[in-house]
Amino acid sequence: MRPSRRPPARFPAPPAWAAGCLLGLSLLVPSAPAQNTPRDAEKKLQQVRGELKNVAQERQRLQAEREAASRRLREADQKVARSGRAVADTEAAMRREQQALAGLQQRRATLEANLSRQREQLAALLRGAYRLGNHAPLKLLLSQDRVADANRELAYHRYLQRERARTIASLAGDLQALSANEQEILARSRELEQARAQQREQAAALAEDRRRRAQLAAELDQRYQDRSEREKVLGKDARALEQLLSSLRAAAARAEAER
Known part of the structure; x- marks a missing residue:
């Protein structure tokens, strides 16, 4: 008798969801498309988890660097603001000194005009007194009243001369003090100009x-955003x-049970 031949064993076809899982693994593991096994999926999962951990650590490091860069940027903003205020204050002080100098120059012009007028008046008085003094012999020929009037006029001229001389001395002193003030203002203006520069x-x-x-803060922020996006993709x-690994393991367990 011929031995009866057994029909070849037939395994049930994998369900549609298992085929979808295998297709998903082939997309996630392009380097080994022919080995769609739980081991392959687990290996790929470990790789993804390792990269995800590295990306998360890098993101945290970038977050710390970004916060430090933001603090330094705020400090720089404050320094720039203080520097701008210092320049503005110096320029305001320079404008005040220029206004003060303009006022002194105007006062100088007034004093110089007054001094010139006083000198002219004093010169006129000196000329009058000179004329009176040179005609002293003629006064003897005049009556006693005329001589007394001439003496009074001469005394009045001398009084005016003294007053004019005092006024001129006072004006000269004012001009000297004004010149000193001008020099002080000019010196302060030069100092302010140097300070402003x-x-x-x-x-x-x-x-x-x-x-x-x-720029550094913007670069760190961009790198942080990139790492965050990469972390999200790796998480997915x-x-x-x-x-997929869970599905493959379940499919493998059912296949083993069916055998």
């Missing part, structure tokens, strides 16, 4: 430092792989 130079340096810090991949 230094402050402007410092303000420019602070503005450049602020620009660099802002990890969850998908976990679901």
